[in-house]
Amino acid sequence: MNTRTTKRVLPGFRPSLAWTLGYLGLLVLVPLGATFLRASSLGWNEFWSAVWTERARAAYRVTFGASLVASLASVVLGLLVAWVLVRYPFPGRRLVDSLVDLPFALPTAVAGLVYSDLYVEKGWLGRFLVPLGIRGAYSWLAIVLVLVFIGVPFVVRTVQPVLAEIDADVEEAAACLGATRWQTFRHVLFPMLVPAAVTGFALAFARSLGEYGSVVFVSGNMPYKTEIAPVLIVSRLEEFQYAEATAIAVVLLALSFSMLLGINLLERWSRHE
Amino acid sequence: MSVSIDRLSKRFGGFTALEDVSLEISGGELVALLGPSGSGKTTLLRIIAGLESADGGTVRYQDEDVTDRPVRERNVGFVFQHYALFRHMTVFENVAFGLRVRRRPAAEIDRRVNELLELIQLASLGHRYPSQLSGGQRQRVALARALAAEPRLLLLDEPFGALDAKVRQELRSWLRRLHEEIHVTSIFVTHDQDEAFEVADRVVVMNKGRIEQVGTPQEVFDHPATPFVMDFLGNVNVFQGRVESGRAHVGGLSVDYPDHDSGDSRPATGYVRPHELDVVREPGEGTNIEATVVRVHAVGAVVRVLLEDPRGEVLLVDLGRERAGELGLVAGETVWVAPRRVRVFVHDFQI
Numbered sequence: 001m002n003t004r005t006t007k008r009v010l011p012g013f014r015p016s017l018a019w020t021l022g023y024l025g026l027l028v029l030v031p032l033g034a035t036f037l038r039a040s041s042l043g044w045n046e047f048w049s050a051v052w053t054e055r056a057r058a059a060y061r062v063t064f065g066a067s068l069v070a071s072l073a074s075v076v077l078g079l080l081v082a083w084v085l086v087r088y089p090f091p092g093r094r095l096v097d098s099l100v101d102l103p104f105a106l107p108t109a110v111a112g113l114v115y116s117d118l119y120v121e122k123g124w125l126g127r128f129l130v131p132l133g134i135r136g137a138y139s140w141l142a143i144v145l146v147l148v149f150i151g152v153p154f155v156v157r158t159v160q161p162v163l164a165e166i167d168a169d170v171e172e173a174a175a176c177l178g179a180t181r182w183q184t185f186r187h188v189l190f191p192m193l194v195p196a197a198v199t200g201f202a203l204a205f206a207r208s209l210g211e212y213g214s215v216v217f218v219s220g221n222m223p224y225k226t227e228i229a230p231v232l233i234v235s236r237l238e239e240f241q242y243a244e245a246t247a248i249a250v251v252l253l254a255l256s257f258s259m260l261l262g263i264n265l266l267e268r269w270s271r272h273e
Numbered sequence: 274m275s276v277s278i279d280r281l282s283k284r285f286g287g288f289t290a291l292e293d294v295s296l297e298i299s300g301g302e303l304v305a306l307l308g309p310s311g312s313g314k315t316t317l318l319r320i321i322a323g324l325e326s327a328d329g330g331t332v333r334y335q336d337e338d339v340t341d342r343p344v345r346e347r348n349v350g351f352v353f354q355h356y357a358l359f360r361h362m363t364v365f366e367n368v369a370f371g372l373r374v375r376r377r378p379a380a381e382i383d384r385r386v387n388e389l390l391e392l393i394q395l396a397s398l399g400h401r402y403p404s405q406l407s408g409g410q411r412q413r414v415a416l417a418r419a420l421a422a423e424p425r426l427l428l429l430d431e432p433f434g435a436l437d438a439k440v441r442q443e444l445r446s447w448l449r450r451l452h453e454e455i456h457v458t459s460i461f462v463t464h465d466q467d468e469a470f471e472v473a474d475r476v477v478v479m480n481k482g483r484i485e486q487v488g489t490p491q492e493v494f495d496h497p498a499t500p501f502v503m504d505f506l507g508n509v510n511v512f513q514g515r516v517e518s519g520r521a522h523v524g525g526l527s528v529d530y531p532d533h534d535s536g537d538s539r540p541a542t543g544y545v546r547p548h549e550l551d552v553v554r555e556p557g558e559g560t561n562i563e564a565t566v567v568r569v570h571a572v573g574a575v576v577r578v579l580l581e582d583p584r585g586e587v588l589l590v591d592l593g594r595e596r597a598g599e600l601g602l603v604a605g606e607t608v609w610v611a612p613r614r615v616r617v618f619v620h621d622f623q624i
Contacts, residue, residue, distance in 0.1 A: 167357065169353045170357050172353070173351065173353060173357040173358075173359075173418075174370070175324075175343075175344045176322065176345070176349060176419070177370050177371035177419075177421075177422065178345050178422060179345060179370070187374075191359075191361040191362075192359075192360070194361075
C-alpha cells in the first residue's frame with residue numbers, strides 16, 4: 001500500500017505560492033493592518049469625531065467626486081485615443097503611442113506644477129480662459145484636469161489590445177446585415193469594449209483616489225472647497241494627530257475597497273461569463 | 274434573384290486576384306466557387322457581396338447594377354468562415370440583429386427569430402451566448418442570422434472550413450436540404466471538391482484569378498475542360514507525350530486524337546483517373562503499359578494498387594473489390610495496366 005502524490009506539470013508550485021503570500025503579507029497586509037491598528041487606538045467616539053467632521057466630509061466629497069468625474073472623462077478620452085491608435089495608420093503613430101505612457105513615468109508633482117502654471121490668471125492658457133470664467137487652477141476643475149492627465153493612460157492601455165483583437169469580419173457581418181456605421185459602433189463594437197473600459201475606469205479611479213502629488217499643487221487646498229482627503233491626512237500629521245490621520249485613512253480605504261469591489265462585479269457582469 | 278458578373282478584375286498590389294471574370298448565376302441556384310487558395314474565389318465572393326470593390330467590371334443583381342452600392346444596401350446574407358458572431362449577444366439577439374437595425378416591430382422580430390431557431394434546430398438555445406455553443410452550432414446561428422432579413426442572395430465563405438470532418442459532413446447535407454426548402458440564390462466558396470460536388474447545383478472551378486470551367490458536378494468531373502481541372506479534381510495519372518496525324522502517343526499508350534490531324538508533332542499530356550485503369554496479365558501494343566506492383570491495399574470500397582513502370586513513374590489504380598479478388602495481385606509481380614479512357618490535352622504554344 002502506498003499513497004500516491006499528485007505530480008503537477010508545472011514545477012515550483014509551493015515556492016511560488018509561498019513567495020506570493022509572503023509578498024502580499026509584507027508589502028500589502030502588514031502596512032494596511034498597522035493602519036487599522038493605529039486607528040483602533042482611538043475609542044469609537046474619538047474615531048467618529050475624527051473622521052466625520054464637516055471638513056473631513058467635504059474632503060471625501062471632493063476626493064470621490066473629482067475622481068469619479070475625472071475617471072469618466074478618462075474613459076471617453078482614452079477610448080478615443082485607443083480607437084485612433086488602433087484604427088488609423090498615420091505618420092507618427094508610434095510616437096503618439098509611446099507618448100501615451102508618459103504620465104506613468106512623469107513625477108506627478110511635475111504635472112501639478114505645470115498645470116497650475118498654465119492655468120493661473122497670467123499663465124499661457126489661463127490668460128484666455130480665466131476671462132471666460134474657466135478657472136483651471138486652484139479650483140475643483142483643476143483637480144479634475146490633473147486626474148484626467150493621470151487617468152487616461154490606464155484606459156488607453158486596457159482598451160487598446162481588446163480593440164486590436166476585434167476581427168474585421170464582425171464589422172463586416174454587421175454591415176451585411178444592414179447596420180449603419182453608427183449602429184455597428186453602438187451595438188457591436190462598443191459593447192465588446194465595455195468590459196475593458198470598465199477595467200480602465202476602475203484603474204483610473206483607484207489611482208485618482210490616492211493621487212496626492214499633483215493635486216496638492218493645483219487645487220489650492222482650500223478646506224471645504226478643494227481640499228482632498230489625502231491632503232487632510234497630511235495636515236493632520238503636521239498637527240501630530242497621528243491616530244486621527246490614520247482614522248481618516250481607514251475610512252478612505254474602506255470606501256475605496258467597497259467601490260472597487262463593486263466595479264469588479266460590474267466588470268464580471270459585463271463580460272457575460 | 275439572378276446575378277451576373279461581367280469582366281471583373283481586381284489587383285492587390287502586385288498580385289492579380291481576379292482577371293476578367295464573367296459568370297451568370299440564375300435565380301434559386303446553389304453554386305460553388307471551387308479552387309485552391311489564392312485562386313481568387315473568396316475575392317470574387319466578397320466583390321459580389323460588396324465587401325470588396327472591383328478595379329473593373331460590373332456586378333448586377335437581376336437587372337440592377339449594384340457595382341457601386343454599399344454592402345448594407347444590398348440585402349445579402351453573408352456567412353463567414355469563423356462565424357463572426359456578436360459574442361456579447363445571445364443567440365436570439367444575434368439572429369434578431371438584422372431585423373432590429375431595420376426597426377421591424379418587436380412582435381415580428383420575435384416570430385421570425387423563433388421560426389429561424391426552429392429551422393436551425395436550436396430553438397431551446399436562444400438565451401445562450403456564442404461562447405457556450407459548439408462550432409457546428411455557431412455556424413448554424415451565423416446562417417440563421419444571415420437569413421433573418423430575407424436576403425436576396427446568400428453568400429458563404431468556406432462555411433465549414435473551421436469544423437471537424439464529421440460535423441462538416443452533417444452540415445453539408447443540412448445546407449443542401451435547407452436550400453431545397455428556402456430556394457434563395459446561394460454562392461459558396463470552398464477548396465474541398467467533395468463539398469462542392471455534394472452540395473452545389475453548379476461548380477465554378479477557379480485558378481489564378483480566372484474561371485477554368487463552369488458546369489454541373491457531373492460535367493466538370495467527367496469532362497474536365499483543362500489540365501488544371503483534371504489535376505485539381507482528385508488523383509490522376511499523368512502521361513507525357515506528343516500528338517500527330519490524329520493519334521496521341523503518351524507514356525507508351527497510343528490513342529485516337531482526331532482534333533489534331535496535321536502531320537506536325539506537338540507536345541501533349543494524357544490524363545487517366547485511377548478508377549479508369551484496369552490491370553491485366555497480357556501485354557498489348559499501345560493499349561497497355563508494363564508495370565511492377567509495389568503495394569496493394571484496401572481503402573473502403575476500392576482496392577488501391579500502386580505500381581511502377583520500367584522508367585520509374587508511379588501509377589495509381591483503383592480496382593473494385595471483386596476485380597481485385599479475381600486478380601489476386603502480389604507485390605513484386607509484373608503486370609500490364611490498361612486504360613479504359615485517356616484524356617489528352619495538347620499544350621498551348623508558349624514561349
